[in-house]
Structures are given as C-alpha cells and as structure tokens.
Amino acid sequence: MKISGSLRSGFMWTLNAKNSILIVWFCIFILVLVFVFPLRRSLTTAFGASMITGKLADGINIEAFTDLGPAFKSIMSFFTAGLMFTFLAGFLLNSFLTAGLFGNVRKDSVKCSSSEFFGMCAGNFGAFLLISLLITLIIGIAFLFIIVVPAAIVSLSETVSDKSQFVTMVIAGSVFLLLLPVMLLVADYSRAFKAANEDASAFSAIGKGFSFAFSNFRESYMMMLLLILAQVILGVIVMLLLPGWRPVTGGGVFLLLIVSQLLFILRLFLKTWRYASVTSMMNEIEAGNTRTIDKMEL
Amino acid sequence: MKIRLVLIIILSNVFLSLYPQIVNLKPLSERITGYKLDVRLNPDKKTVTGDMQAFWVNRSADTVPDIRLHLYMNAFRSNRTTMYREMGGSPGNDEKDLGWIEINSFSDKNGADLIPRMQYISPDDGNRDDRTVLRVLLPQPAMPGDTVIINVNFETKLPSRIRRTGYSGDFYFVAQWFPKFGVYEPAGMRYASKGGWNCHQFHATSEFYSNHSVYDVRITLPASHVVGSGGMLISEKADGNMKTVTYRAEDIVDFAWTAWPGYAVFNDKWKNVNITLLMPKDRVKQAGRQLSSVKHALEYLDMNVGPYPWPHLTFVDPPNIGAGAGGMEYTTLFTSSSSYFVPPFFHMPEMVTVHEFGHAYFMGMLASNEFEEPWLDEGVNSYWEEKIMDTYYGNNSGLIDHRFLKFSDVSSARVSYVTSPSRQLVSNNEYSWNYPHGTYGMMSYQKTAIWLHTLEGIIGTETMNNVFREYYRRWAFKHPSGRDFINVVNDVVRKEHGQEFGPDMNWFFDQTLYGTGICDYKVSGIVNSKYSKPEGKTDTADAEVRAWSSTDSLYISKAQLERVGEVKLPVDVLIHFDNGDEVLERWDGKERYKDFEYKGYKQIVWVKIDPEYKIKMDVDYVNNSMTTEPSKAPLHRIANKIMTFTQFFLSIMLL
Ligand SMILES: [Zn+2]
Numbered sequence: 001m002k003i004s005g006s007l008r009s010g011f012m013w014t015l016n017a018k019n020s021i022l023i024v025w026f027c028i029f030i031l032v033l034v035f036v037f038p039l040r041r042s043l044t045t046a047f048g049a050s051m052i053t054g055k056l057a058d059g060i061n062i063e064a065f066t067d068l069g070p071a072f073k074s075i076m077s078f079f080t081a082g083l084m085f086t087f088l089a090g091f092l093l094n095s096f097l098t099a100g101l102f103g104n105v106r107k108d109s110v111k112c113s114s115s116e117f118f119g120m121c122a123g124n125f126g127a128f129l130l131i132s133l134l135i136t137l138i139i140g141i142a143f144l145f146i147i148v149v150p151a152a153i154v155s156l157s158e159t160v161s162d163k164s165q166f167v168t169m170v171i172a173g174s175v176f177l178l179l180l181p182v183m184l185l186v187a188d189y190s191r192a193f194k195a196a197n198e199d200a201s202a203f204s205a206i207g208k209g210f211s212f213a214f215s216n217f218r219e220s221y222m223m224m225l226l227l228i229l230a231q232v233i234l235g236v237i238v239m240l241l242l243p244g245w246r247p248v249t250g251g252g253v254f255l256l257l258i259v260s261q262l263l264f265i266l267r268l269f270l271k272t273w274r275y276a277s278v279t280s281m282m283n284e285i286e287a288g289n290t291r292t293i294d295k296m297e298l
Numbered sequence: 299m300k301i302r303l304v305l306i307i308i309l310s311n312v313f314l315s316l317y318p319q320i321v322n323l324k325p326l327s328e329r330i331t332g333y334k335l336d337v338r339l340n341p342d343k344k345t346v347t348g349d350m351q352a353f354w355v356n357r358s359a360d361t362v363p364d365i366r367l368h369l370y371m372n373a374f375r376s377n378r379t380t381m382y383r384e385m386g387g388s389p390g391n392d393e394k395d396l397g398w399i400e401i402n403s404f405s406d407k408n409g410a411d412l413i414p415r416m417q418y419i420s421p422d423d424g425n426r427d428d429r430t431v432l433r434v435l436l437p438q439p440a441m442p443g444d445t446v447i448i449n450v451n452f453e454t455k456l457p458s459r460i461r462r463t464g465y466s467g468d469f470y471f472v473a474q475w476f477p478k479f480g481v482y483e484p485a486g487m488r489y490a491s492k493g494g495w496n497c498h499q500f501h502a503t504s505e506f507y508s509n510h511s512v513y514d515v516r517i518t519l520p521a522s523h524v525v526g527s528g529g530m531l532i533s534e535k536a537d538g539n540m541k542t543v544t545y546r547a548e549d550i551v552d553f554a555w556t557a558w559p560g561y562a563v564f565n566d567k568w569k570n571v572n573i574t575l576l577m578p579k580d581r582v583k584q585a586g587r588q589l590s591s592v593k594h595a596l597e598y599l600d601m602n603v604g605p606y607p608w609p610h611l612t613f614v615d616p617p618n619i620g621a622g623a624g625g626m627e628y629t630t631l632f633t634s635s636s637s638y639f640v641p642p643f644f645h646m647p648e649m650v651t652v653h654e655f656g657h658a659y660f661m662g663m664l665a666s667n668e669f670e671e672p673w674l675d676e677g678v679n680s681y682w683e684e685k686i687m688d689t690y691y692g693n694n695s696g697l698i699d700h701r702f703l704k705f706s707d708v709s710s711a712r713v714s715y716v717t718s719p720s721r722q723l724v725s726n727n728e729y730s731w732n733y734p735h736g737t738y739g740m741m742s743y744q745k746t747a748i749w750l751h752t753l754e755g756i757i758g759t760e761t762m763n764n765v766f767r768e769y770y771r772r773w774a775f776k777h778p779s780g781r782d783f784i785n786v787v788n789d790v791v792r793k794e795h796g797q798e799f800g801p802d803m804n805w806f807f808d809q810t811l812y813g814t815g816i817c818d819y820k821v822s823g824i825v826n827s828k829y830s831k832p833e834g835k836t837d838t839a840d841a842e843v844r845a846w847s848s849t850d851s852l853y854i855s856k857a858q859l860e861r862v863g864e865v866k867l868p869v870d871v872l873i874h875f876d877n878g879d880e881v882l883e884r885w886d887g888k889e890r891y892k893d894f895e896y897k898g899y900k901q902i903v904w905v906k907i908d909p910e911y912k913i914k915m916d917v918d919y920v921n922n923s924m925t926t927e928p929s930k931a932p933l934h935r936i937a938n939k940i941m942t943f944t945q946f947f948l949s950i951m952l953l
Pocket of ligand 1: 653654657675676679
C-alpha cells in the first residue's frame, strides 16, 4: 500500500508546488529562448523573400536547407554548438531548480513563495550539482558497458549473424532500460534526503540514496515504473500530436507554441510528481524504520 | 590426320556446347566470345580450379597478332596492385587472405603450348605489380573471320577480404574469377581510330566491358551449399558429400556464382521471368520487400526502355559476413544489400535492388565501357533507379517515407551533387580511375543522373522515354559509346520537337557532360513603381496618357532575373500579380540577366524561375523565387519545434 499512498501524497504535494513548477518552466523557457531566438533569426534571414519555404509546409525538406549552401553550414554549426551550450547550462540550471522543487514537495512546505523557492535552490545547489554529476556519470558508465561495448564487439565480429547482432542489441537495450529506474531512484532518494537534511553532505546523501533504494526495493522500483509509464504516455501523446502538426499561418503557429508549452509544463508536473512520490516513499521508509527502532527499544 | 580428327572433335565439342539455344529461342547478341568452364570449389584451400575452353571470333577486318585476357583475381595478390593502390588498404599478408589466379596450362586449338607466349601487361598505369591483364601472342595471327580457341587450366584463390568477390567462412561469392577476353575494337567502333584490344586493368572503381557471351559452367562443390548463379540450372547431381551443378547462360557479359549453406531460397515470377532470391534464413521477413522491388523495376524498365529478354533472374542478399559482395551486378545475377532489421519506411534495400537490377539494361544489354565512360553505366542507371523509386515508393518519399521525414531518391542524388565542394573539379566524361579527390561517385552517379533529370525537364518525359526506347532498339546487345547515346538524343528530339531546341542537343551535353560549370538562376528583384505622368516637353505624352483611363493606380512592374552559373539552359518563369493574374514566360537563359517588364493596374507579388523544379541541375533552389509577401510561418513553426524539442530533450536527459 506504500505505493498508492506515496503516489497520492506525492500528487497532492505536486499540486501545491504548482507555482514552483511554473517558475521552473519559465527559467527553462528563457534558457532555450536564448538559443532558439537567434537560430530563428538566422533561418528567416537565410531564406529571405524566397518562396522555397512553401516546400517546408509538409515538414522538413532536406533539399530546401542544403540549397542554402554556406548559410546552411553556419546554421548547422550554430544549432549543434547552441544545443551543446544549452545542455551544459541546462545541467547547472536543472541542479539549481530541482533543489527548489525537492524542497517544495514536502509535507511541511506546502506553501512556497518565489523567494523561498529560490532560497532552497541556492541552499542545496552545490550538493544537488554533485549528486547529478555523479549519478549521470554512473549512468554514462553503465551505458558504455551495457550498450556501447557489446555493440562494438558484435559489429566488429565477422561471424555473428545480423539476427544475433540485432537480438544482442535488443537485450542490451532492455537491460539498460531496466537499470535506469534504479539509477533514477538513487538520484531521487539522494536528493530527497539532502532536501530533508540540510547538514548532510552530498556523498552521504548518495549513500543514503542507495540504501533507501535497496531497503525497499520492490515497492520503490514498481512505483518508479508507474511514474515512468505516466511520462511515457505523455511522450507518446507529444509525438503523436506535435511533429505532424504543421500550421501554415501565424495564428496557427502561435497556437502550436501554446499547446507545446502546456504539454511541456505537464511534463514538468509529472517529473515533479516523481520527486514528490519518492520523497513521500522516503518518509514512509523512515517512519517504518523509526517504528522498528521504537519496537526494539520497547 | 590424327591432329585434324582431334581438331574436329574439339571444335564440334566447343560449338555444340556453345551455339545451340537453350535459354532463348534466338541468340540475342553477336556472341564474339564464349566460355565453357568445368571447375571444382575446394572449401579447405578456398580455391576454384578447373578447365576453361573459350573462343574469340575475329569479326574485324584486321589481322590480330594477340589476344588479351582479364585476370581480375590478381588484384588481390598484394597491396601494390592497381586496385589496392587506388583504394588503399591491403588484401592481407597471410596466404589465406590473398587472392590470385594461376594459369597451369594454356594451349590453342592445335594443342600448342602458349605459356611461353604469355606476358602480363599494364596498359593503364604501367604498374609492374599489377597482373590483371594477360597478353598472349598467338602462334599465327588471327585473320578476319578466324576463331581463336583456347584451353586453359587455372587455379583461382579467393580473397578473404571480400570486395565484390571472395569468401568468408563457408560463404563464397565467386565473381571476376576466370580468364576473360577483353573486347577487340576495330577502327570505327566507339572511339577507336584503329583496331586494338580494349582490356583495362582491374581498378577500384569500375568493373565491366565485355562481349556478350554464352557460358556453359559445371561446378563441383560441397553438397550442403546452396548455389545461385547468372545462368539457368541445367542439372544437379549429388555424389556423396559433393554435388555437381551445371548452368547455361546466354548473351550476358559476365558469369558469377555464389554458394553458402545458410541461404533460404524464394521463387517468384514476373510475366515469363522466373525470379529466384537467395537470402540469409533469418531475413525471410524481408523477402517480400525485395521481390516486389525487383518486380517494380522489371515492369518500369520493360514499359519505358525495352523488354527484359531472359526467362530467369537470380538475386542475392548476402549475409553480414559477405556484405562486401553486396550491391553488384552480373546482369542475370545481381546482389542487393540489407540486414536483419530495416525499418519499413527506409527503402535502402529496395533502392539497391532496383539499382543493381537496372544494370541488366545499362551495362548488361547496353554494354557500354564502364572503365572509360562510367557515367553511361552508373549515371544512366542511377537516373532510372531514382525514377523507379520515386514512382513506386512516393514522389517525395522514394528513399525515406516516414511521418516526420520524407526524402525522395532524386533529392538524395541532387543533395549529394549540390553539396559537394568538388562539383566543378572535373568534367563528367573521365575514365573511372581519373576522377580526382574522390569525386568518382558524385560525378559518375549523381551528377549524371541530375543532368539527365534536367534533360527530361527540358524535352519532356515522353520524349525522354522515347530516347531510351530508341537507344535500346539501336544498341541493345552492342557496345554504345557516349557519342552514340547523344546521337540518339539528337535524332529523337529532332523528330519530336523539330528545331525547338536548335539543330541538335549538343549544346546541352557540352555544358553538362563535357563541361564543369554549374547551373544557377536567380530572381534578384521585384520592382513595382508607380507610373509617373509625363512632365516637361515630351512629344508622345498626350497619346501615352490617353491610352490609360487613369494613371493613379498604374504601375510599371519588373521581374529582375540573373544567371549566376555558367550553364545556360532555357527556363520557365512564372509571374504572379496582385489581381490574381499569372504570366508564364520563357527565358532562353543565355544572357547574364533578364528583366520582364509589365505596365498595368497591377503589381507583381511573386516570381518563380522553373516553378516545377524541372531543372534539377540548378544548385540553389532558394534563390529561384522571390515574393513581396514572404511567409515566415513555416520557419517560425520549425523554430518552435526546435524549442519544444530542446525543452523535452533537456528534461529527459537531465535527472
Ligand atoms: Zn551501379
């Protein structure tokens, strides 16, 4: 019953943290805008008064872009460099903002002003950054050993049939996907613990993250799977709705922007629900531990 | 007397086996050469050994002192051969890796030993480490009408690093494997000013120039192997662990075969053509895709070029271990390329199948010289491949047909030409190994295909089809040159369009095939200026003003066009006015600029050069049009989507 209880209280706390979620959305929006706005400018400048943009009505038209010649090359290098920069800046920003979110989605902080939110962000930024870095590193290493190494081995081997190659990669991918919720649990428990224990160091929080994740593994893992499932459903909706939606008028494009941003806010909501549910589950585990200790003392 | 008897027996043996018709009712070609091969595959030594009896008929008026033969497999002897020098890398250092062909005995019809008369020559580059061309001085020169018969015992060692040909484990693709005659070109044939052998070395980038021949081939090999070849199976006899298969092929330019125990065999039929597909057993789900694509190609080329005349066709989708054999053509046998899982929206396997089958026409039947005019083989074939793919798999989606991304086959060729920084480095008319800086593929495949599409845009699709129907009618089972193709174009265009494009189309080929220029037309401006009433002392002012009821909303509008590139082609220009009027103009495209001027109660809104994008050679479609009311919506939409993508990407990638 811990799962539904945690999900329920997590959901309520997330609803209470709606202001914080909007702040997070706004910060990410501004960050991405810094990258996308100049890109949009260079696109409109490059195409100028050409009517080739009509060819883009049916989606991306590779020819229309490659015909830009040198302008296309500079747009592409701006795109890749911009995406990389946004990712790095996003890493820092995300560590900062999740510190606020984890601080918010707790029983004792249902109401949270923006200054309180940013206070929590700043207070735990360093530790959250370290936790994110370490867990990302662990995920990266796991990816290397579970996906990249087997892929390299089977592709270099001359005797492995292509069916075996395919099956190997499917198995490797599945193993990685099954491991991913565990890493997310560790990351979330670590940060939930850190948010609840200001004095704890990042390393001890990660240690706690592992111990929480494995002390109540089956329920934690099932809950994480359910939370991921919710995000996957949203992802499917987004993929069905957005890429094929190709408005041709300014009004249509504006509507697309609004709907896209609403869907992204929903995504942030679901992610925060994950943080909140894991926090709630942590509280349950801690309470259970305390009861056990109490019983022992009796 | 005895010698005569032996001679008669040998001759009748050769001719009986080579001349009777088995595959088709009548010979399709002149059959200047013919081969009878009896060989054995040794799976331990990776060799093919046996006897070959072959003939060459001197159909020229020349007295020919020698014969020349390709010994392609010697390209795998070392990393110093011409093929390895050109492409880099090495066949390996180990005996099991190398490939070679050794002549054990070589005699003429009289039994005279010709081995002392053999000499390895390198007519293309003088490379003494290349033994891919053998010259044999005949004991008596071949007089006009003579038939030269040779008996050869040879051993071919297959290379382990498959490039078109070779072995991997128990997979064999045996191509370019026996001593094969070059083509004797008498004066007047193609570009020959005097008679001589056209027999090039084995290069990294080209494969074929041969006479159409009859092949009778007997192969003995392990019984467990499934065999496919360019011939029709005549018999199969098992003997213990081994079996002997006999094939007959008629009027093809090369005979190749494959053997592997892992093949699954599929049979299908198109009209009277029996189609056989060999593919790895675990790829069976893809058999339908492969078979339908080859039937599309058969149907389209039959309809628009000419009939496929053989009743059999075999194609192979080699396993991963033999991937190096993929994407090759041996007329009635060809290889595709695929893998266990290829998403259905990605039509790469179909494209390779259509392309390699197309070579049955462009090289197989219309046997041009791929060494010297690769464009006439690869380029013409790519043009048809693109037409077939975009016809059967969607006009915008011949290559990729996904909800999020569509890409036509012709666009993919155009993109590769347009984006190549070396697109002006060299003309399109080079020997295959003379293309510098890695431009062989882009030039001989893509650029050629793109200017052929452009030619179609100028003369029309039906005329273009008639050009190829005529090219087929005149040149199938012969050896056309690029000049011959151009002559066909000139004749058909003159017949169907009179003098519309001038006395001939040479101006087109001079710029595209023989030239290095690019084509780029541009709309440089739209000017709508208010009509200014006559002022001062003008003599015509009264009449001018009287002609217009009101001069208040009268405009002088100009569409300003420029020719940026060197190539001059006639182009359509579509001009749209604010009152809905549209004018289609024709510009011969010769001057550096052109203004179309209009006077009336209307203003130009937009101008499009080549509105239907028929001039595929134009390297920049962006500047082909201009509007006074540009729509930014599609670009803003793309920017929006990049933004949403980036937001979700960050949210998913960051914890
Ligand atoms: Zn080809």
